[in-house]
Amino acid sequence: MIRRTASIVAALTGAAFLLAAAPALAVQDAPNKKLKIVSSLPQTGSANAQTTSIVNGIKMAIDERTAMVDGFKIEFEAMDDASPQKGNWDGQIESANAKRAIADPAVVGYIGTYNSGAAKISMPLLNKAGLVMVSPGNTAAGLTKPGLGEPNEPAVYRPSGKVSYFRVVPADDIQGAVACEFCRNDLKAKKVFILHDRELYGKGIADVFKKTAEATGVEVVGFEGIDAKASNYRSLVTKIRAAAPDVVFFGGTTQTNGAQVLKDLRAGGAKIPFVSPDGTFEKAFIEAAGKDSVTKEQGGVYITFGGVPSEMLTGIGAKFVKSYQAKYGEIPEAYAVYGYEAGCVLLDAIDRAETKDRAAIIAAVAATKDFNGALGTWSFDENGDTSIRTMSINTIEDGAFKFVRTAGGAAKAK
Amino acid sequence: MQQSVAAAEFLAACALSRVDAVGAFARDGLLSSQEVFTQQLVTGLSNGMIIALIAIGYTMVYGIIELINFAHGDLCMLGAYFALTVVGALGVDQWAGTGGIMGLVMVLVGTAAFCGSLNWSINRLAYRPLRKASKLSLLVSAIGASFILVNLGLFWGGLPMDVFADGTSSAAPKAFPALVSAAPAAQIGDVIYSRTDLLVLCVTLPLMVALTYLVRFTKLGKAMRAVAQNPTGASLMGIDVERVIGASFFIGGSLGGFATVVYSLYNQTVSFQMGYRMGMDAFIAAVLGGIGNLPGAVLGGILIGVIRSMSDGYLEARWTNTVVFGILILILVFRPSGLLGAKLREKV
Numbered sequence: 001m002i003r004r005t006a007s008i009v010a011a012l013t014g015a016a017f018l019l020a021a022a023p024a025l026a027v028q029d030a031p032n033k034k035l036k037i038v039s040s041l042p043q044t045g046s047a048n049a050q051t052t053s054i055v056n057g058i059k060m061a062i063d064e065r066t067a068m069v070d071g072f073k074i075e076f077e078a079m080d081d082a083s084p085q086k087g088n089w090d091g092q093i094e095s096a097n098a099k100r101a102i103a104d105p106a107v108v109g110y111i112g113t114y115n116s117g118a119a120k121i122s123m124p125l126l127n128k129a130g131l132v133m134v135s136p137g138n139t140a141a142g143l144t145k146p147g148l149g150e151p152n153e154p155a156v157y158r159p160s161g162k163v164s165y166f167r168v169v170p171a172d173d174i175q176g177a178v179a180c181e182f183c184r185n186d187l188k189a190k191k192v193f194i195l196h197d198r199e200l201y202g203k204g205i206a207d208v209f210k211k212t213a214e215a216t217g218v219e220v221v222g223f224e225g226i227d228a229k230a231s232n233y234r235s236l237v238t239k240i241r242a243a244a245p246d247v248v249f250f251g252g253t254t255q256t257n258g259a260q261v262l263k264d265l266r267a268g269g270a271k272i273p274f275v276s277p278d279g280t281f282e283k284a285f286i287e288a289a290g291k292d293s294v295t296k297e298q299g300g301v302y303i304t305f306g307g308v309p310s311e312m313l314t315g316i317g318a319k320f321v322k323s324y325q326a327k328y329g330e331i332p333e334a335y336a337v338y339g340y341e342a343g344c345v346l347l348d349a350i351d352r353a354e355t356k357d358r359a360a361i362i363a364a365v366a367a368t369k370d371f372n373g374a375l376g377t378w379s380f381d382e383n384g385d386t387s388i389r390t391m392s393i394n395t396i397e398d399g400a401f402k403f404v405r406t407a408g409g410a411a412k413a414k
Numbered sequence: 415m416q417q418s419v420a421a422a423e424f425l426a427a428c429a430l431s432r433v434d435a436v437g438a439f440a441r442d443g444l445l446s447s448q449e450v451f452t453q454q455l456v457t458g459l460s461n462g463m464i465i466a467l468i469a470i471g472y473t474m475v476y477g478i479i480e481l482i483n484f485a486h487g488d489l490c491m492l493g494a495y496f497a498l499t500v501v502g503a504l505g506v507d508q509w510a511g512t513g514g515i516m517g518l519v520m521v522l523v524g525t526a527a528f529c530g531s532l533n534w535s536i537n538r539l540a541y542r543p544l545r546k547a548s549k550l551s552l553l554v555s556a557i558g559a560s561f562i563l564v565n566l567g568l569f570w571g572g573l574p575m576d577v578f579a580d581g582t583s584s585a586a587p588k589a590f591p592a593l594v595s596a597a598p599a600a601q602i603g604d605v606i607y608s609r610t611d612l613l614v615l616c617v618t619l620p621l622m623v624a625l626t627y628l629v630r631f632t633k634l635g636k637a638m639r640a641v642a643q644n645p646t647g648a649s650l651m652g653i654d655v656e657r658v659i660g661a662s663f664f665i666g667g668s669l670g671g672f673a674t675v676v677y678s679l680y681n682q683t684v685s686f687q688m689g690y691r692m693g694m695d696a697f698i699a700a701v702l703g704g705i706g707n708l709p710g711a712v713l714g715g716i717l718i719g720v721i722r723s724m725s726d727g728y729l730e731a732r733w734t735n736t737v738v739f740g741i742l743i744l745i746l747v748f749r750p751s752g753l754l755g756a757k758l759r760e761k762v
Contacts, residue, residue, distance in 0.1 A: 036543050046586030066662040084568055087585045087687055197731065225732045232681045235726035241453075242445045251442075259587070263682050266595055267596035269606050289587035290682060 002129035002153050012194065036075040036104065036358060037062070037338075037346060040112035040138075042082035042089045046254050051114055052261050053324075054136050054339030055365040058111055061322065061343030070352050073105070074088040081118055088255040088288045089118040098122035100128040107335040108361050109134065109346045111339070113314070115253075116140030124155040132362045133165045134346050136338035138280065139306055141173040143382040148173050149204065150377045154383070166384040168304040168375065170391065172201070172277070176208025176251075177305045177363040178391040179275055179409040184218050186393075186404075187273050187302070191219045191354040193245035197252030197263060199223040203365040206251030220243050236261075237268030240313050247272060253279030259288035262301065266292070268340050278305045281334045286399055294396040301396045302404070307375060309334055313314045334401075339372050359367045421721045431725035445604045454727040455720065460611045462719020463618040468696035469703070470625065471533075471666035477642045477706035478662050480549060482555040485536060487693015488563035489667060493674040495570045497521050498590055502577030507591035518593050520618065533667025534660055542656065559603040567686035572578035587685035589676040610680045617676050621669060622712060629708060630664070638662055638716035642706070650712075663741045687753065702742055704755020713753060 039058055041051035055078045067074045072154050079097045083090035094113060101107045110126055113119045114137040115183050123143065126133045142149015143157065143164065150156075157165065178384035183189040192213055196206035199393065202396060203225065221243040226233060245318040248265060258280045263273060281303045286294060294301045309323045310332050320340050324332045348371065350356065369379045378387045394401050445453070461652045468490055476481045503509055506517035540665045572584030579586065600607040629635040640648040649655045677692065678684050696711075699718045703710025721741060725734040745753065 044585050046583055048583040048585065084565075084585060085687075087685070091512070175503070225728055226733060227731055230678070230689055230731075231688065231695075233463070233731075234461070235454055235723040236731055238445075238450060238457060239452045239727050242450045244444055259589075260681065260683055267608065267682075269598065284583060286585050288587045288589055288683065294594065313513075340652075372688075 002291045012037050019293040027050055027100045033072045033212070034075060034106055035069070035072045035108045035350065036077065036106040037106055037109040037343070038077045038097075038101050039110060040079045040094060040101075040118075041114045042118075042255075043078070043080040044082040044084050044289065045087035047082070047114060047282070049089070049284055050333045050335055053328075054114070056324065056328055057136075057320075057332065057336040057341075058343040060327070060341030061347060063341050064344075065347055069347055070356075071349070072356060073370075074347070074350075088309070089113065089115040091118065091121050094121045095394075097124065099376070102126065102131055106150055107131065108356065108358055110227075111342050111346065113138060114335075115336060116143060116204065117199050119143055120157070124159050125294065125306055127157060127162070127164045128159045130160065130164065130358050130362065132346070132349075132358065132365050134342045134365065135165070135167040136342040137169060137335055138201075139169055139175060140169055140201045141171045141208065142200075142204060143171075144246075144385050145173060146383075147412060148208075150392075158247075162362070163366060164385045165384070166345075166351050166365055166368075166380050168345060169335075169338050170313045170386060170389055171338060172205040172269060173210055174389055174408050175277055175304050175306055176205045177219065178393075179205075180209050180212035180216065181216065181219055181395050182304070182407060183213075183249070183273075183275055184216055187247055187275075189273075191221045191243070191245045192241055192249055193222040193240050193243055193247065194220060195250045195252070195315040196223075196225050197228045197256035197258075198255060199228075199252065201279060202250075202252035202256060204251070206249065208262035209251065222361065226257070226261065228252070230257070230260075231265040233261050234268055234311050234342060237270055238266070241268065241270050241285055245272065246276050250274065250280075252276070254282060254285040254288060255279075256387045258363065263293045266298050271297075272298045275302045275304070278303065278334070281309075281394065281401070282304045283333065286396060286401075287297065291399050292356075294399070296395075296397070303394045303396075303401070304407075305334055305392050305394060307334075307338070307388070307390060308406060309340060309394060310337060312392070313337060313374065315374075315376075316334050316372070316392035335372050339348040341375050344373055349368075362393040385410045419599060423650050426612075449604045450727065451730075454723045456605065456611055458720035458723030460719070461723065462716035463614050464673050464677050464680065464715075465695045465699050466677075466715025466716055467618050467621065467669050468692055468710040469715045470622075471670045471698040472693075472696055472700040473703070473705055473711040474662050474666040476700070478543075478638065478659055478760060479541070479552075480529060481541065481552050481556060482697070483552070483666075483703075484693065485535075485559035485563055486670060487691070487696065488560045488567070488689035489529055489533055490670045490692050491534070491567050491684075491686060491689030492532065492675040493525045493572070493671045494562050494590070494678045494688065495567055495686075496528045497525045497675050497678060498577050498588060498684050499570075499575065500524055500571075501593070503589055507593055509686070514593070521533065521593070522672055522675050525675045526668035529671030529674070530664040530668030533670070534664045537660060537663040542608075543660075548648070562688065564686060567689070571686055575716055585686065587683050590682045590684050592679070592682055594679050596682070613679060617672055621672055625665070625669070625708065626642060634658070641662045698742055702745060702752055704749075704752025707752065707754045708719060709755065710752055710754035 043051050062076055081089050101110050110133045116138045117136045143151035144154050194206050196202040250258055262274050318357040353360040353364040370377050392406050393404040395404050424582030434540040470487050509517040536559050542558045544552050574581040593608050594613050596608050596610050598606040599609045600610045637653045637658045641655050645655050697716035700711045725737040
């Protein structure tokens with residue numbers, strides 16, 4: 001009896017070993033042919049819905065190639081660069097993420113960040129280490145374009161002297177100008193009050209907006225940085241009412257209290273249009289603002305976005321949205337397609353690279369030309385920027401974003 | 415709490431017409447500089463009264479056991495989540511007319527009871543065992559309690575309820591339904607007195623009066639003052655010191671509960687991080703007024719509110735924190751025990 005039990009146990013143990021060994025054997029077929037891509041996006045906090053859909057987009061790009069590129073197995077890890085203390089991106093964590101990616105020799109691509117302020121931290125680290133960085137969401141102009149940010153930008157992000165940072169989303173020098181042009185032409189604004197969150201992204205786009213306003217004869221009656229952690233902005237609203245602008249422009253994100261500014265504006269009785277950039281182009285903004293403050297009767301909310309919303313995409317983009325819906329059961333957030341595009345362009349470059357080392361992959365990404373992707377056919381320029389310049393204006397109706405029109409498409413050649 | 419029921423009549427005006435159109439307030443022109451000043455004062459007073467109510471909780475605890483209860487702001491935050499849950503679960507925002515007023519009073523009283531009991535429990539579990547330990551251990555315990563509360567809030571926001579957006583993003587700020595509309599209750603010239611401004615006044619004033627009565631004229635109040643003055647002496651006189659401390663925690667907590675509901679209705683946003691700012695403002699207010707001194711906390715709260723509002727209005731918003739702390743330092747240099755604070759006893 002005992003012997004029989006023992007033999008059953010032995011047999012079971014043997015079977016278990018075999019089962020455990022099976023996947024290990026499969027991996028051994030391609031011992032060193034393994035490459036890794038990581039993403040670093042704020043997934044703790046209200047940007048989570050947006051960034052999760054970006055991660056889903058990246059995963060779909062990888063899955064489309066069945067996680068194999070040129071005989072190499074592609075692994076993916078999504079890192080979080082936000083902390084619960086901030087509920088927003090955290091510089092310390094972003095820096096740690098970049099260092100971890102650099103330290104892992106298998107990592108050949110870094111997709112991130114969502115916030116321009118976070119990019120400022122990881123860009124020089126990754127550049128020095130020669131690891132390519134593709135951002136699905138950074139729009140601050142100074143990150144890539146000389147003369148539009150601080151005097152030492154963008155050289156300060158390129159300690160190696162080479163361009164290793166690329167972005168698939170058009171920058172704020174276009175977005176800020178488009179927002180201002182929309183205020184002037186469509187909203188017939190003669191006077192604007194500009195607020196910003198004092199972050200790289202928010203202040204950056206507010207600066208562009210201000211410059212454009214001044215150049216096109218729109219009077220700037222106020223320009224102020226807010227305290228993004230304040231409980232309310234009623235006093236500021238009184239100041240805005242006293243200045244009697246036709247439009248309030250807010251340079252900032254949902255995470256830097258954009259919805260609270262809007263709510264206080266309405267509570268304080270300022271029924272004028274509220275215009276904000278793509279940092280508020282997510283469902284979390286509508287949720288935080290509540291259904292009453294976003295209506296047209298209350299003045300209306302208009303949000304600019306670098307590119308067109310998911311439902312307006314055509315060709316490969318439309319196909320992406322369709323398969324995303326089929327897979328995840330919801331319409332993707334606005335930036336999902338940028339996650340997908342960043343993943344596709346990176347995988348395409350890995351495919352083209354002769355050797356699969358970091359330097360060759362940077363060169364391959366930089367050489368991206370007439371890439372036929374979900375956003376259209378486009379190329380990276382010498383700064384690492386996309387050649388796409390299309391923007392869209394969106395509003396909120398019945399608690400959902402609604403496309404108004406495109407803008408800036410055929411803007412001046414650089 | 416009786417006061418809050420009495421306040422229902424005032425609240426009637428607020429709640430009855432909460433869904434109605436805001437009404438176009440046609441602006442004849444720019445606000446005059448005097449109107450701007452008045453409006454800023456109204457905003458400052460409303461914010462200040464809320465801060466004051468929270469500051470009382472700080473100052474009561476400090477007055478009695480000399481503990482800066484760092485968990486107090488986060489206790490209020492959790493109170494806001496409780497209120498939002500009650501509103502969401504019962505659909506209070508859909509109740510109209512008298513039901514709406516009763517709903518509002520119920521949320522206020524319920525949250526106050528919740529915060530009071532929670533504060534009492536925190537004292538029982540985290541502070542009472544350390545009564546004989548050094549003050550520093552107690553302080554560390556308070557910071558620990560604060561962390562626990564913040565994380566509870568983070569978890570709570572992820573519950574699958576409509577008001578939490580089905581818990582899709584637990585850390586995201588939540589919109590608090592407008593049980594009291596932000597529409598103007600009165601408009602004089604271009605100065606708007608909103609219903610929420612009125613609500614703040616209707617809730618905070620009676621509570622402050624009630625508290626003053628309780629501390630000055632009741633047996634419990636007398637016992638509280640005795641314990642604050644000399645715990646050993648009080649216990650020799652037959653006062654159950656622990657009971658009195660527990661009661662102070664309950665009262666301080668429930669005032670925080672009232673404050674947090676008013677805060678949520680005023681700002682219409684609830685976030686698990688709001689406790690830090692609420693606690694910080696209230697703590698500064700308590701120190702400014704003289705920590706341990708009840709009228710001082712109220713004075714400090716109102717001052718902080720008005721200073722913030724004036725700084726936002728007449729300077730730039732980004733200077734506001736600098737201005738507030740600058741004034742705090744200045745006052746503490748000349749009056750180290752705060753505006754109304756008594757001279758500190760020599761500690762041996």
